[in-house]
Every structure is written in C-alpha cells, then in structure tokens.
Amino acid sequence: MLRTRFTELFGVRHPIVQGGMQWVGRAELVAAVAEAGALGFLTALTQPTPEALAAEIARCRELTDQPFGVNLTILPSINPPPYDEYRAAIVESGVKIVETAGFNPEAHLPGFHEHGVKVLHKCTSVRHALKAERIGVDAISIDGFECAGHPGEDDVPGLVLIPAATARLTIPVIASGGFTDARGLVAALALGAEGVNMGTRFLCTQEAPVHEKVKAQIVASSELDTELIFRPLRNTARVASNSVSRKVVEVLAEGGEFPDVRDLVAGARGRKVFEDGDLEAGVWSTGMAQGLIDDVPTVRELVDRIVTEAEALIAGRLAGVLHRG
Ligand SMILES: Cc1cc2nc3c(=O)[nH]c(=O)nc-3n(C[C@H](O)[C@H](O)[C@H](O)COP(=O)(O)O)c2cc1C
Numbered sequence: 274m275l276r277t278r279f280t281e282l283f284g285v286r287h288p289i290v291q292g293g294m295q296w297v298g299r300a301e302l303v304a305a306v307a308e309a310g311a312l313g314f315l316t317a318l319t320q321p322t323p324e325a326l327a328a329e330i331a332r333c334r335e336l337t338d339q340p341f342g343v344n345l346t347i348l349p350s351i352n353p354p355p356y357d358e359y360r361a362a363i364v365e366s367g368v369k370i371v372e373t374a375g376f377n378p379e380a381h382l383p384g385f386h387e388h389g390v391k392v393l394h395k396c397t398s399v400r401h402a403l404k405a406e407r408i409g410v411d412a413i414s415i416d417g418f419e420c421a422g423h424p425g426e427d428d429v430p431g432l433v434l435i436p437a438a439t440a441r442l443t444i445p446v447i448a449s450g451g452f453t454d455a456r457g458l459v460a461a462l463a464l465g466a467e468g469v470n471m472g473t474r475f476l477c478t479q480e481a482p483v484h485e486k487v488k489a490q491i492v493a494s495s496e497l498d499t500e501l502i503f504r505p506l507r508n509t510a511r512v513a514s515n516s517v518s519r520k521v522v523e524v525l526a527e528g529g530e531f532p533d534v535r536d537l538v539a540g541a542r543g544r545k546v547f548e549d550g551d552l553e554a555g556v557w558s559t560g561m562a563q564g565l566i567d568d569v570p571t572v573r574e575l576v577d578r579i580v581t582e583a584e585a586l587i588a589g590r591l592a593g594v595l596h597r598g
Contacts, residue, residue, distance in 0.1 A: 293343075299316075
C-alpha cells in the first residue's frame with residue numbers, strides 16, 4: 274500500500290486520480306476507477322444539463338459503492354453553461370469530491386464547502402496554485418506542459434513545475450501531465466507530490482467509452498504526435514496531431530482569428546472522433562504520455578500494475594541504490 278496525504282484526505286486506496294475528460298468521463302470509466310481503488314471524476318459538462326448530470330451520478334452509484342468525484346471545468350464562454358445549477362446537482366447528489374479546472378473556482382467554494390465537498394483544483398502554474406490555496410481549496414493538481422488538454426501558456430514541464438509547486442504549497446499536491454506508469458508515480462512522490470493524475474492513460478483502457486480506433490491510435494502514436502492549438506489566442510490546448518489540428522495551427526499562425534477555425538474545432542466534431550472512431554473528424558485531446566503507452570488494459574489491471582510495480586521500485590531498485598558502507 275502506498276499511503277500519502279492524498280489517500281488520507283480523500284479516503285481512497287491508491288494515490289492515483291483519473292482527471293475529468295470531456296466525452297470520456299462517464300459512469301463506466303469512473304466506476305471502474307473507483308472499484309480499482311483510485312479516484313475517478315465524472316465530467317459535469319459532458320452531460321447536457323444539470324439533471325442529466327444528476328442521472329449520471331446515480332448511474333455511477335449503481336456501478337460502485339466506492340468514492341468518486343465530479344469535474345467542473347470553468348471556461349470563459351459567451352454563453353456559459355449554468356455552472357451554479359451544475360454545482361447544485363453535484364451537491365444535492367451527495368458527491369463529496371470535486372475537481373475544478375479552468376478559471377478561478379472561488380465563486381463555487383462556499384457552495385461546496387458548506388456541504389462538506391472537498392475541492393481538488395487543477396491548474397498549470399505555481400502562481401495559480403498559490404492563489405487557489407489562499408482562497409481555500411483542499412488540494413492542488415498541477416498540470417505540466419506535457420499534459421493533454423490545456424497546459425497553460427508558461428510551458429514549464431512537470432520535472433520543474435511539480436517540485437516548484439510542492440516547495441511553496443502546504444496543501445497536498447497531485448502531479449499531472451505525462452504520467453502513465455509506476456516510474457512516473459514514484460518520480461512524482463520523489464518530487465514532493467502525493468500522487469498522480471492521468472488523463473491519456475485512462476483514455477486508453479478497456480472501460481473508456483471511446484471507439485477502439487482511438488485507443489489503437491494512442492498505442493501507435495509517439496510523444497511527438499500532438500499539436501498545440503490556439504497558441505496565438507493564448508488558450509493553448511494539446512490535441513492529437515491530425516489533418517484538422519494541423520490546419521488549425523496553420524490558419525492561426527497565418528494570422529487567422531477564432532471564427533476562422535470555429536467549425537474545425539467544434540465540440541461535436543471531437544465527439545464524433547470518440548464515438549465513430551473517425552480520427553480525422555475533429556480535434557481530440559491526448560498528451561505526450563501516449564509515447565509511453567503500448568497496451569489497452571482494464572482499469573483494474575492498470576491500477577494494480579502501477580501500484581505493485583511502484584512498491585517494487587521503491588523497495589527494490591531505489592533501496593538498492595542506497596550504499597550502506
Ligand atoms: C480526452 C481528454 C479530455 C479532457 N477533458 C478535460 C476536461 O474537460 N476538463 C479538464 O479539467 N481536463 C480535461 N482533460 C485533462 C485531464 O483531466 C488531465 O488533466 C490530463 O489529461 C493530464 O495529462 P495526461 O493526459 O498527460 O495524463 C482531458 C484530457 C483528455 C485526454
């Protein structure tokens with residue numbers, strides 16, 4: 274058993290998190306993660322309405338009696354989703370752990386904390402992490418430049434970002450971005466983190482509700498096969514390299530504006546990739562971690578393997594490096 278401040282605070286067996294994933298963080302995956310003793314997050318905005326989220330939480334409860342959480346991604350938007358109503362659906366469903374991401378979660382903290390909901394805030398810089406600690410979140414997930422989705426604009430990789438964060442924060446820190454296996458988990462612990470958060474690795478498991486072709490593509494891809502889109506708009510996202518993402522990079526590099534790529538990046542097209550396995554239908558998130566992934570295990574196989582090998586790595590190879598002369 275690996276026990277850390279994270280496992281203690283959130284009441285889970287293993288220091289492993291499955292972060293929110295648009296279109297992917299559904300009951301099947303999250304329940305499998307919970308059953309394996311890790312902490313999974315349903316993705317609130319994958320559900321079209323707060324009522325649908327409440328139904329998805331209920332569906333997840335039917336599949337597991339272990340703890341799980343909900344990701345609430347707060348993004349700037351002209352027509353924002355009804356965040357307060359999503360928050361109410363989470364609280365009223367009795368979920369006790371939330372992963373916030375995107376914008377500052379301050380407006381939502383009292384509403385969560387007064388109902389005993391713990392907040393794990395995911396961010397991509399030490400200054401945002403310190404701010405989140407100051408406003409009262411319970412733990413931080415710090416996402417390095419390697420990560421799938423939004424790595425921020427500072428481009429600091431995990432090897433520097435994680436110890437820079439753990440040196441300054443007092444609340445528990447989860448290391449995120451580029452983690453797939455026991456080596457990563459042990460490295461994260463060595464860097465001062467209390468566990469790891471993984472997106473791409475959980476996307477490539479049997480239970481992830483996405484087309485088999487997506488999983489095969491992750492296995493076939495290397496760490497070089499991602500693109501950073503929206504860079505000139507300062508809203509960078511790391512996605513799979515395909516004809517659509519390369520076109521988006523090209524249009525924006527040539528001075529195009531968001532309206533010029535709006536259709537290319539439409540959420541419905543990304544969803545089609547996951548549902549139909551049409552890898553060129555739109556943009557879809559995946560991280561550099563894909564270069565370390567070469568199988569499609571069940572979630573339980575994956576979590577068991579990571580924990581068992583991490584224990585062996587700590588007690589074996591690392592202990593063996595100690596020279597007791
Ligand atoms: C397909 C996919 C969709 C994602 N969607 C979201 C999201 O909606 N909200 C969020 O906070 N993070 C999202 N992420 C980021 C993950 O929660 C996690 O922070 C990230 O994947 C960690 O990097 P890794 O992929 O290298 O493990 C997504 C990641 C993937 C792979």
